[in-house]
Amino acid sequence: MPVGLGVGLQLRGLCKSFGGLAVAQDLNLDLPPGARTALIGPNGAGKSTLAQLITGCLVPDQGMVMLDGVDLAAVSQAARVKRGIAKTFQITTLFAGLSLRENLRLAVQEQRGQGARWFGRADRCPEVEEIIEFQLARFGLLGLADQMVGRLAYGQQRLVELALTLCLQPRVLVLDEPAAGVPMGEIPMIVEALEGLPKNLAVLLIDHDMDLVFRLAQHIVVMVAGTILAQGTPAEIATNATVQRLYLGEAFDA
Amino acid sequence: MFEAWLGRMGAPVALLGVVGLIAFFAFPYDLGFLTRILIMMIFVLSIDLVLGYGGIATLGQAAMYGTGAYAAGLFAVHISANPLLGLLIGAGAGAGVAFLSGLIVLRAHGLGLLMLTIAVAQILHEIANKARVVTGGADGLSGIRMAPLFGRWHFDFIGQTGYLYALAVLVLVMVFLRALCVAPLGLTARGIHESPVRMAAIGVPVYGRRVLIYTIAGGLAGLAGALSAQVTALVSLQVFSFSLSAEAVVMLILGGTGRLWGAIFGTAIFMVIHHLAATADPYNWLFVIGILLLGVVYFIPGGLMGVRQRLRILFGGQG
Numbered sequence: 141m142p143v144g145l146g147v148g149l150q151l152r153g154l155c156k157s158f159g160g161l162a163v164a165q166d167l168n169l170d171l172p173p174g175a176r177t178a179l180i181g182p183n184g185a186g187k188s189t190l191a192q193l194i195t196g197c198l199v200p201d202q203g204m205v206m207l208d209g210v211d212l213a214a215v216s217q218a219a220r221v222k223r224g225i226a227k228t229f230q231i232t233t234l235f236a237g238l239s240l241r242e243n244l245r246l247a248v249q250e251q252r253g254q255g256a257r258w259f260g261r262a263d264r265c266p267e268v269e270e271i272i273e274f275q276l277a278r279f280g281l282l283g284l285a286d287q288m289v290g291r292l293a294y295g296q297q298r299l300v301e302l303a304l305t306l307c308l309q310p311r312v313l314v315l316d317e318p319a320a321g322v323p324m325g326e327i328p329m330i331v332e333a334l335e336g337l338p339k340n341l342a343v344l345l346i347d348h349d350m351d352l353v354f355r356l357a358q359h360i361v362v363m364v365a366g367t368i369l370a371q372g373t374p375a376e377i378a379t380n381a382t383v384q385r386l387y388l389g390e391a392f393d394a
Numbered sequence: 395m396f397e398a399w400l401g402r403m404g405a406p407v408a409l410l411g412v413v414g415l416i417a418f419f420a421f422p423y424d425l426g427f428l429t430r431i432l433i434m435m436i437f438v439l440s441i442d443l444v445l446g447y448g449g450i451a452t453l454g455q456a457a458m459y460g461t462g463a464y465a466a467g468l469f470a471v472h473i474s475a476n477p478l479l480g481l482l483i484g485a486g487a488g489a490g491v492a493f494l495s496g497l498i499v500l501r502a503h504g505l506g507l508l509m510l511t512i513a514v515a516q517i518l519h520e521i522a523n524k525a526r527v528v529t530g531g532a533d534g535l536s537g538i539r540m541a542p543l544f545g546r547w548h549f550d551f552i553g554q555t556g557y558l559y560a561l562a563v564l565v566l567v568m569v570f571l572r573a574l575c576v577a578p579l580g581l582t583a584r585g586i587h588e589s590p591v592r593m594a595a596i597g598v599p600v601y602g603r604r605v606l607i608y609t610i611a612g613g614l615a616g617l618a619g620a621l622s623a624q625v626t627a628l629v630s631l632q633v634f635s636f637s638l639s640a641e642a643v644v645m646l647i648l649g650g651t652g653r654l655w656g657a658i659f660g661t662a663i664f665m666v667i668h669h670l671a672a673t674a675d676p677y678n679w680l681f682v683i684g685i686l687l688l689g690v691v692y693f694i695p696g697g698l699m700g701v702r703q704r705l706r707i708l709f710g711g712q713g
């Protein structure tokens with residue numbers, strides 16, 4: 141049995157700069173199975189960059205991303221997905237011209253290693269369709285299955301972001317502002333979906349919405365200018381003077 | 395199950411075959427021209443796979459067409475006059491060049507990619523030009539004599555065999571592409587076209603898949619080139635020309651990209667108008683094509699195949 145089995149995702153000394161701008165400076169973080177960790181911080185703090193370092197979309201200047209004790213430096217973005225690391229996008233990035241069902245089918249067929257097949261109909265694989273139905277049902281999207289995704293309401297598209305990513309059956313899930321731009325009225329829909337995530341999934345939730353964060357997270361990491369300013373339980377963060385002054389000020393005064 | 399498949403996939407393609415046969419009897423003296431249309435349809439279909447489905451910008455598909463033509467021509471001259479073997483060789487050569495060049499050009503995107511695809515065709519053009527001993531250079535490769543098809547049907551002067559042969563190959567290509575488009579790889583191609591970023595994020599090795607699609611389409615282009623070499627018994631440097639690639643892209647846009655029937659209709663309409671206009675006025679036929687293209691791009695951005703969809707939306711009911 142590999143040494144690190146079950147320790148989940150570990151970040152060690154991650155550094156990344158864009159030109160002279162250091163957006164990640166010696167970042168360390170543990171995300172064991174079942175974790176519900178939130179990453180908060182002002183715009184430009186480097187949260188999305190960190191998410192991309194985890195998925196392999198960006199390459200760190202220094203430091204390591206490890207899954208179950210294995211360094212992922214040489215593992216491509218595509219291969220990381222197959223090992224169970226998946227991310228949703230802050231800015232909705234879907235296959236707008238395809239139907240909702242086709243969107244999910246792309247994820248499922250790839251996850252099952254069928255994406256390069258020349259033969260057989262993509263829509264006639266019962267195992268694939270079963271997973272699609274399951275995810276559609278979980279997010280209450282069954283009625284929209286045959287709609288073109290580009291025509292869906294924004295809040296619905298955010299749900300598709302989640303459904304598409306969960307079709308990959310991840311073990312580590314990075315959610316980059318899942319409620320970004322969603323109208324107030326539709327946020328409960330997202331919260332409900334997030335609360336229903338599999339228990340043993342490791343979740344890193346990046347968000348601005350404090351209600352969402354305090355509702356879902358067991359552990360909160362505060363990031364400012366590429367560094368981790370503070371971390372702790374929601375109660376600790378809520379009472380942390382520096383954090384309050386720097387970041388939570390208005391939200392808690394109100 | 396199989397019958398259902400045949401019903402869905404087979405019927406429209408069978409129609410193509412029937413229309414092809416009607417044309418065969420209706421225009422017995424134009425078979426040479428009609429055969430060129432059929433071959434061009436295969437070539438434009440190959441571009442549709444790359445550009446319309448895969449979203450890979452190309453103006454150099456002639457690289458694969460020309461390679462297939464020379465490979466089949468040389469094969470016929472030096473090794474075997476068997477037409478079917480020659481087709482396989484042409485398709486293989488087209489796929490091979492697409493694979494090798496694809497490994498390089500598909501690293502680029504957008505305009506850079508476009509330039510590189512043109513460059514590959516230009517390089518091959520120059521090689522064919524310089525290698526006179528092998529290719530005949532600017533004089534073209536001649537001396538191609540095909541053995542009878544299936545040992546039975548001779549390639550006659552009027553071009554009856556050639557026409558039916560090309561029609562059969564086109565129908566098979568169409569069956570293949572229709573199956574490919576609904577297969578997982580077809581969906582993958584559309585996904586890459588829609589959003590390469592998201593495809594990478596769901597674990598798709600995008601570059602590798604692009605190379606795969608480019609290679610398959612290269613095989614089809616090579617097949618078209620081989621057909622042309624066999625039917626006309628000649629290969630000229632023109633097979634690598636930029637204008638061949640560009641005209642084929644125009645035909646595709648005219649008919650509608652990302653739709654197999656778009657390639658078919660676009661090619662037919664372009665070539666027929668070209669033929670008629672060039673006969674009526676040899677100097678100004680490009681004008682007609684230009685106006686037609688402007689009209690299509692402005693008024694029906696989806697190409698001629700987009701009209702049907704538009705009408706459907708106009709008259710209620712959903713796409």
Ligand SMILES: Nc1ncnc2c1ncn2[C@@H]1O[C@H](COP(=O)(O)OP(=O)(O)O)[C@@H](O)[C@H]1O
Nearest residue numbers: 158161163181182183184185186187188189190
């Ligand atoms: N590809 C890039 N090239 C240059 N600068 C970038 C790039 N991506 C992000 N940045 C910059 O890095 C900083 C952190 O960005 P980001 O990680 O998106 O922040 P956050 O998600 O916390 O709002 C910002 O100042 C942003 O402008």
Ligand SMILES: [Mg+2]
Nearest residue numbers: 187188189230
């Ligand atoms: Mg961000």
